[in-house]
Amino acid sequence: MPTETFEFQVEARQLLQLMIHSVYSNKDVFLRELVSNASDALDKLRLEKLRDDALDTDVSDPHIEIDVDKEARTLTVRDNGIGMSYDEVGRLIGTIANSGTAGFLKELREAEDEKGAEGLIGQFGVGFYSGFMVADEMTLVTRRAGESKGTRWSSRGEATYTLETVEDAPQGTSVTLHLKPADPENQLHDYTSPWKIREIVKRYSDFITWPIRMVPETADGDGTPEPETLNSMKALWARSRDQVTDDEYHELYKHISHDWREPLETIRLQAEGTFEYQALLFLPSHAPYDLFTRDHKRGVQLYVKRVFIMDDCEELLPPYLRFVKGVVDAADLSLNVSREILQQDRHIRMMQRRLTKKVLSTVKEIMTKDSERYATFWREFGTVLKEGLVTDSENSEAILAVAxxxxxxxxxxxxxxxxxxxxxxxxxxxxxxxxxxxxxxxxxxxxxxxxxxxxxxxxxxxxxxxxxxxxxxxxxxxxxxxxVTKGEIDLDAKGDEQADEEREKQAEDYAGLLGWMGERLAEDIKEVRLSTRLTVSPACVVSDAQDLTPALEQMYRAMGQEVPRTKRILELNADHPLVKGLNQAFKNDDDGTRLAEAAELLHTLAVLAEGGQAKDPARFVKLVAERMERTL
Missing domain, CATH: 3.40.50.11260 (Rossmann fold)
Incomplete structure (x- = not known):
């Protein structure tokens, strides 16, 4: 297939220009993103092999390799993971269509500082393009496991990119950055320097479970370069607390969540006994942009005996804790466990209950000890946490305690x-x-x-x-x-004989008007009565104690559920001059048409006052205009 040239969409061009002309001081973010992507590709290959034994692929030595060429000024990050097909490259790399570009650009403009802006890179899935912060050109060569041909993608980060099929691509993905000219005055950003590569990997990717290797510039005794493994590959959740620093925890969080801000809280849990597992969970400090979208990915990964099994494991925490990120490593599950099996597994249900209680108790502890951090948590996640009050009766008391x-x-x-x-x-x-x-x-x-x-x-x-x-x-x-908008509410002190007597007199005085208005407005309301909750406004509409509110009716209809329209109650303020005048006009048997129009206007005003809509806006405007005309 010949080389094809494609144009980037407008928002993608804006994103690329932002990366190319980035003013971020910490440009190291590009390498940790590429290494993280490579790690994900190796995880996916192992999972694919577990699901399909017949998959024709080599999994004997999964690893990530970093190769630098000082003379050519190139840096290559390659893996022998799952790889991508031609169509996948076009869809995932070429268009940035699935990367949330519009949302990314919007939040980037709203970011308060440089650190906040950097944190958006991974969160919006555009980390691959952060390579343009340090490179004039990027080339990607990939071959999906089980396929015979590969794909090459290349771009200078301008208006276009190219795609072509290649015959001899190795399995996995290789990303080559053609680095920008060296800055003699700033050696800290020399990404052809082995010490710089070692520093970045050690700081950000030491915990990754796959070996990250670098071929040194000097060879061993027989002249063959000996690859150097840069990371320890030690699972943080398997180490004791005194063996792990906060910085190491935070880097694991960033790797899992693709959010480069510090987490709000780290939660460790180790269960022993008949069913053993370890959990390392994180409460983010900022809600992800897609928290309330249908495609939101939950952030808890499932491992079995330190072997990655599943990303986005929905069974480990309830939906209202979907913002929690982390790792759960179980010792007694099968390596080929499926989502269907997880849904039926009683051990998983036990894990979910305990993890849920641990998260809620941690929030309670934050609330008790640190009001500022609690305020951050509730501002970012309070709305989604309250969903648990509806769906999780077992923990509703604990949720209310932290709400x-x-x-x-x-x-x-x-x-x-x-x-x-x-x-x-x-x-x-x-x-x-x-x-x-x-x-x-x-x-x-x-x-x-x-x-x-x-x-x-x-x-x-x-x-x-x-x-x-x-x-x-x-x-x-x-x-x-x-x-306060449902049922009858009486706030007067009990036993207040004077108040009781006054209400009885008003009820007698307004009985005729209330009955007449109830008949005139019967199509829209179920009753008209005097109000005990109004002191300034002439009228309001309320619901019966057991009725659905208009907002709840609308919510159910938006979800496709048919609910009957509920008539509400019109309450009148007997002390308001408008209501007094209407009552006197009724007693005087004034013009029936004008009285009917006044009753209609009063009801519509009450609906508008609570944020509702007029049943017939054009008629309402006409009646108001006529009334104003007569008073001028």
């Missing part, structure tokens, strides 16, 4: 439910909350007026999952969770 929420009394600092309960007055029996799209919208909701006037604290819940978990949990420490 915090914005409230009307906590300012910018979130509060725990335990702190909320401590602040409750003697007369308050329930924990009150309100859900909505933003803090501003819920704080300004008409439903909050009486709570604000009486100084009663309300949880401000603005994540979509909040609509679900509050119903699933129901209570905390015997205190019922109550929405």
């Amino acid at each position: 915090s929420f914005a409230t009307t009394h906590s300012g910018d600092e979130p509060t725990t439910l335990a702190q909320y309960v401590e602040r409750m007055g003697d007369e308050q029996k329930d924990i009150y909350y309100i859900t909505g799209e933003s803090r501003q919208s819920v704080e300004n909701s008409p439903h909050m007026e009486a709570f604000r006037d009486k100084g009663i604290e309300v949880l401000l819940l603005t994540d979509p999952v909040d609509e679900v978990w509050v119903d699933a949990v129901g209570e905390y420490q015997g205190k019922k969770l109550r929405s």
Whole structure:
């Protein structure tokens, strides 16, 4: 097949230019990315061979090799791993289509500092292109295991790249960087220097389980260069705590997660007895960009007796802990274990339960000892952790113990439910909350007026999952969770005879209007009643205590579930001049059409006040315009 030339897409060109003109001080990131990619290729080959014994491939000496040529100023990283086919090279290397380029560029522009920008390289899967920070041209030669022909990809990082089929490519992948001219004043970035290669590998890749070899410039006694193994290949999770430094833990985290920022916390766990395993888990300090996408990869790898078995092992932790990265090494599983077997294995379920409890207890410890680190954790992962309140009843109490929420009394600092309960007055029996799209919208909701006037604290819940978990949990420490937008709420002191008498008089005075409005608006509401929660606004709409909220209805429909439309209740503020005037007009038997229009407007205003939409926006605008015209 002849050499073909292709053009990069626009976003890919922007990315390449950014790499070529990078101002990052730590350019070493390119080598650790290429070594990490090579390690992944060897892992995949071993896994493929376990699945398919008939695969025609040599797995006798899996390794990574680094070769430098000072005269030609080239650096080559090669592996004899799984390799890629022609189509895979075009899809994965040529287009950058699967690398999250748009998201990468967006976050890169928003990165606060150089370290944050560097951390994005691996996270977005564009580490291969970091080679252009140090190279004028990159060439990749690869052959997929089991195939007879290879592929060569080449680019100078400009507008185009080339692809061609080659006959004599060895199995695996070889990436050659044609390095930029040497800088005599900066020897720290001389990537043709063996000491520099040794330094980078030792610092970033010492724990990788495959040998990383380098052919030295000088030969041994018979004139044959003797490869030097640069890494120790010791599994960090198998060493005792006093044998591993924090830096070594952090580099393992970066290798696993492709996030070059420091992790927030390192978690070690060793289980002994009838089923033995070791776990080394990490809590990231920053949420990955794809945490809430369907294609998000979980970060826990499964090993058996230090042999890599599976990346992205979903069975080791529940979905709401999908942000946790790390390694689990089991001693008693089969090397050819499959995902189907894992789903049925009781030992795996036991591991998941214990790992889950360990992660949650670690978060609790952080919360107790370091408020700043806890605040970082909750800001980045609180939303996804709350999913567990819906899906994991066994651990819901532990999740609630580490959860915090914005409230009307906590300012910018979130509060725990335990702190909320401590602040409750003697007369308050329930924990009150309100859900909505933003803090501003819920704080300004008409439903909050009486709570604000009486100084009663309300949880401000603005994540979509909040609509679900509050119903699933129901209570905390015997205190019922109550929405301020559902059911009847009476905040007056019990036994207040004057308040009771006043409400009875108002009920009698407004009985006719309430009944009439209920009939006129019967298509949209189930009832009209006087409100005990309004002090400023004329009206609001509320749901019955057991009804779904409009937001929850919409959420279920978005997921393809058919739910019946729920009619809500219209509450009127008997002390508001508008409502008083409407009641007097009704008693005076004023123009029925105008009264009906006023009732319709009042209902629509209540819907809009809580962030809803007018049933007929054009009619609403017309009625408002006519009313304004008559008053001018």
